[in-house]
Amino acid sequence: MLPPQTAERMAANPGATVSVTVFVSIAAWLLTATRRLQIKKLEQLNQYPDFNNYLIFVLTKLKSEDEPTRSLSGLILKNNVKAHYQNFPNGVSEFIKNECLQNIGDSSPLIRATVGILITTIASKGELQNWPELLPKLCLLLDSEDYNTCEGAFGALQKICEDSAEILDSDMLDRPLNVMIPKFLQFFKHSSPKIRSHAIACVNQFIISRTQALMLHIDPFIENLFALAGDEESEVRKNVCRALVMLLEVRMDRLLPHMHNIIEYMLQRTQDQDENVALEACEFWLTLAEQPVCKEVLCGHLSKLTPVLVSKMKYSEIDIILLKGDVEEDEAIPDNEQDIRPRFHRSRTVAQQHEADGIEDEDDDEDDLDDDDTISDWNLRKCSAAALDVLANVFRDDLLLHLLPLLKELLFHPDWVIKESGILVLGAIAEGCMQGMIPYLPELIPHLVQCLSDKKALVRSITCWTLSRYAHWVVSQPPDTYLKPLMTELLKRILDGNKRVQEAACSAFATLEEEACTELVPYLAYILDTLVFAFSKYQHKNLLILYDAIGTLADSVGHHLNKPEYIQMLMPPLIQKWNQLKDEDKDLFPLLEHNYLSPSPPSPQLHNSQPDQYEAPDKDFMIVALDLLSGLAEGLGGNIEQLVARSNILTLMYQCMQDKMPEVRQSSFALLGDLTKACFQHVKPCIADFMPILGTNLNPELISVCNNATWAIGEISIQMGADMQPYIAMVLHQLIEIINRPNTPKTLLENTERLRKPTITIGRLGYVCPQEVAPMLQQFIRPWCTSLRNIRDNEEKDSAFRGICTMITVNPGGVVQDFIFFCDAVASWVNPKDDLRDMFYKILHGFKNQVGEENWRRFSDQFPLPLKERLAAFYGV
Numbered sequence: 001m002l003p004p005q006t007a008e009r010m011a012a013n014p015g016a017t018v019s020v021t022v023f024v025s026i027a028a029w030l031l032t033a034t035r036r037l038q039i040k041k042l043e044q045l046n047q048y049p050d051f052n053n054y055l056i057f058v059l060t061k062l063k064s065e066d067e068p069t070r071s072l073s074g075l076i077l078k079n080n081v082k083a084h085y086q087n088f089p090n091g092v093s094e095f096i097k098n099e100c101l102q103n104i105g106d107s108s109p110l111i112r113a114t115v116g117i118l119i120t121t122i123a124s125k126g127e128l129q130n131w132p133e134l135l136p137k138l139c140l141l142l143d144s145e146d147y148n149t150c151e152g153a154f155g156a157l158q159k160i161c162e163d164s165a166e167i168l169d170s171d172m173l174d175r176p177l178n179v180m181i182p183k184f185l186q187f188f189k190h191s192s193p194k195i196r197s198h199a200i201a202c203v204n205q206f207i208i209s210r211t212q213a214l215m216l217h218i219d220p221f222i223e224n225l226f227a228l229a230g231d232e233e234s235e236v237r238k239n240v241c242r243a244l245v246m247l248l249e250v251r252m253d254r255l256l257p258h259m260h261n262i263i264e265y266m267l268q269r270t271q272d273q274d275e276n277v278a279l280e281a282c283e284f285w286l287t288l289a290e291q292p293v294c295k296e297v298l299c300g301h302l303s304k305l306t307p308v309l310v311s312k313m314k315y316s317e318i319d320i321i322l323l324k325g326d327v328e329e330d331e332a333i334p335d336n337e338q339d340i341r342p343r344f345h346r347s348r349t350v351a352q353q354h355e356a357d358g359i360e361d362e363d364d365d366e367d368d369l370d371d372d373d374t375i376s377d378w379n380l381r382k383c384s385a386a387a388l389d390v391l392a393n394v395f396r397d398d399l400l401l402h403l404l405p406l407l408k409e410l411l412f413h414p415d416w417v418i419k420e421s422g423i424l425v426l427g428a429i430a431e432g433c434m435q436g437m438i439p440y441l442p443e444l445i446p447h448l449v450q451c452l453s454d455k456k457a458l459v460r461s462i463t464c465w466t467l468s469r470y471a472h473w474v475v476s477q478p479p480d481t482y483l484k485p486l487m488t489e490l491l492k493r494i495l496d497g498n499k500r501v502q503e504a505a506c507s508a509f510a511t512l513e514e515e516a517c518t519e520l521v522p523y524l525a526y527i528l529d530t531l532v533f534a535f536s537k538y539q540h541k542n543l544l545i546l547y548d549a550i551g552t553l554a555d556s557v558g559h560h561l562n563k564p565e566y567i568q569m570l571m572p573p574l575i576q577k578w579n580q581l582k583d584e585d586k587d588l589f590p591l592l593e594h595n596y597l598s599p600s601p602p603s604p605q606l607h608n609s610q611p612d613q614y615e616a617p618d619k620d621f622m623i624v625a626l627d628l629l630s631g632l633a634e635g636l637g638g639n640i641e642q643l644v645a646r647s648n649i650l651t652l653m654y655q656c657m658q659d660k661m662p663e664v665r666q667s668s669f670a671l672l673g674d675l676t677k678a679c680f681q682h683v684k685p686c687i688a689d690f691m692p693i694l695g696t697n698l699n700p701e702l703i704s705v706c707n708n709a710t711w712a713i714g715e716i717s718i719q720m721g722a723d724m725q726p727y728i729a730m731v732l733h734q735l736i737e738i739i740n741r742p743n744t745p746k747t748l749l750e751n752t753e754r755l756r757k758p759t760i761t762i763g764r765l766g767y768v769c770p771q772e773v774a775p776m777l778q779q780f781i782r783p784w785c786t787s788l789r790n791i792r793d794n795e796e797k798d799s800a801f802r803g804i805c806t807m808i809t810v811n812p813g814g815v816v817q818d819f820i821f822f823c824d825a826v827a828s829w830v831n832p833k834d835d836l837r838d839m840f841y842k843i844l845h846g847f848k849n850q851v852g853e854e855n856w857r858r859f860s861d862q863f864p865l866p867l868k869e870r871l872a873a874f875y876g877v
Helices: 004-012 020-032 035-045 051-060 067-087 090-102 109-127 134-141 147-163 177-189 193-204 218-227 234-250 252-270 275-289 294-311 317-322 380-411 416-428 434-451 457-469 471-476 483-494 499-537 540-561 564-579 603-609 619-645 649-656 662-678 680-696 703-740 748-768 770-788 795-810 812-827 834-851 853-860 865-875
Strands: none
Touching: 051 067, 051 090, 051 109, 067 090, 067 109, 090 109, 090 134, 109 147, 134 147, 134 177, 147 193, 177 193, 177 218, 193 234, 218 234, 218 252, 234 252, 234 275, 252 275, 252 294, 275 294, 275 380, 294 380, 380 416, 380 434, 416 434, 416 457, 434 457, 434 471, 434 483, 457 471, 457 483, 457 499, 471 483, 471 499, 483 499, 499 540, 499 564, 540 564, 540 619, 564 619, 619 649, 619 662, 619 680, 649 662, 649 680, 662 680, 662 703, 680 703, 703 748, 703 770, 748 770, 748 795, 770 795, 770 812, 795 812, 795 834, 812 834, 812 865, 834 853, 834 865
């Protein structure tokens, strides 16, 4: 606890003087307090006028205190600068700046680093312009005879270069880089490895942006890098590798003459004893694979590179300890809060990112008071796997010449760690080398299916991922040969005793569902049996992935799921999960809670109104939840009604539709459209609240959000009929604007896809409210027809064309100038329904009769021959 006398004194009199000792005790207490208490107490302390002066005093002057406490004082001050700097009195800001510059050379490396962090935080608050002496002073200190001063100044400059690279290269500061970059280059040959490392790191910040000051010195920079290639200091080697990787992207012309030597060097560094150096070097292969010269410059080195990458794909001993690789059964151990994060979710509109290694390590995003160093789970194993993946896409089956001999040895190795790495290799090359692998798959797939029951959990989990990479091939074979055994074993793994295996199996099964689609229909009862049983086994995090697998199943088999016996299996556990929750329950069905969905009121509101009491909701959860419901609504149709009736889904969806994150809104609008189709009786009372939100999301810059909002409007209009009239003005203008936007240089297919939903929705609005929409016909008829001529006959196209025909009847003058485009669009139909064909017939003949035979002949002579013949054959004009 905070010392009670301190808390009382501050509460009673925020202006009172408090001794430095008390401030030290506060700093020590903050070191052990929880994050929420830290924030609360810091807010109280910040009301105290001299608080920041005390903090800088403890950091720079109080040498009697231990370094961690002094450093913490500086980090608290850094956070205050971030949050409240604009409110600091002038005297306080100046005092802090002076103290920083005077103490940049402190004898303690920890204090020097803390002062550097503080300086760069002040600089990044837009203060570089208001602190004109900072950069000249730091550059001057680089020449100091005192090592601590030189190193402290360089440390601060490195952080400023990282945080403020853009402004350093702008006219706003009179281009200080023209002086700084030549200055940094002088220190590449400094006797201290730490200084050499700082110097390279500073220059590295300006490679990707092709900063002019660096481009003018590019040759001496590269020469100096080559000179440091064999440096004994690992931090220097790491920064050299990082520089070469970035130069590969921006100055390939300068590296090409030396490419053979650079590749040989990177091969050595990828095997460096220091894993951080090896990881930086391994990034080189990922970047090189994206360059057009990759095949040409790398083909001669593949025989050496392939075994190196493969050897780095093994779990290290430390990995196995961190991943609890010796723990086989952990399903009964509750998840930690930070574990609860969906990792394999496929959003309904966001493309899934490629994950080279299907197994993710434990995330660590605990937000410490000092947030400058976050721990990443990107490691050498994953980087090597990703590199092998992209190189497989470049070299295709040529890579197999070097890989197959290695694979044979790895896949059947008695040591599980080596066998596991072989299975990862097999998964990594699946996309690029698929053709070359086909002859071996009849033997390999059964072997992998056997590995699903390996006694090591890490082998079982990577096997799930690798098999999912070959799901497309499995589904193309006779189902009894591979699909059935694979499905059977994956379902067993979904019920595995190990949580990591459950996660990987659920994710792999979702991929299999997407590939197999209706092939799974004969096994639906068995699949649902397993997935429903998993409800009772899974801890928090894996429940999310399970919901994703159920949502994907609903998407993949569609109406086949809509049978009484399947609904009877699926709905009771979903409703039971829902109803058994209490407000504070942490066993979270993601639709309902995990700090963002509590039955009343939804906690995005709680977070907004009381951010210190309620954490922000986890957006991944929201998206998973919304997409699961969408999948169920699509698969179960009207049978979703019982879940909607007994829940607060619509209230929650209303919150999500207003979320700041585009992906959350995108998924909300998809769900709104699906619920509108499935059970409009529940949606209808909310339409007046929903429509204005949909209208404000018709922004084509966010194409997926815009498309989903547009689609939902179209579905609502079909259900509302003439009652849609009050809402037309909210949306019509934006929709017309979207379809009239000049086409960006994309393929025809992409443009058709981009415009399809707005075009169909305009047609649907015109169908239900022709009097309101038809007057605008002339503004959109041409792009409308051009867009819809390119899509296949379907229900959406049908309702849109009924709308356009109704509008032409109301406002025939609106189509006259662009009638040829209407004719072309009509001709795009292969098999319209009889009553729609009749509508087309009446409009075409009405127009022909209106203009007369001679004018029609002149008009139709402009038609391309196929169009002319098609209209004559189908409609007799």
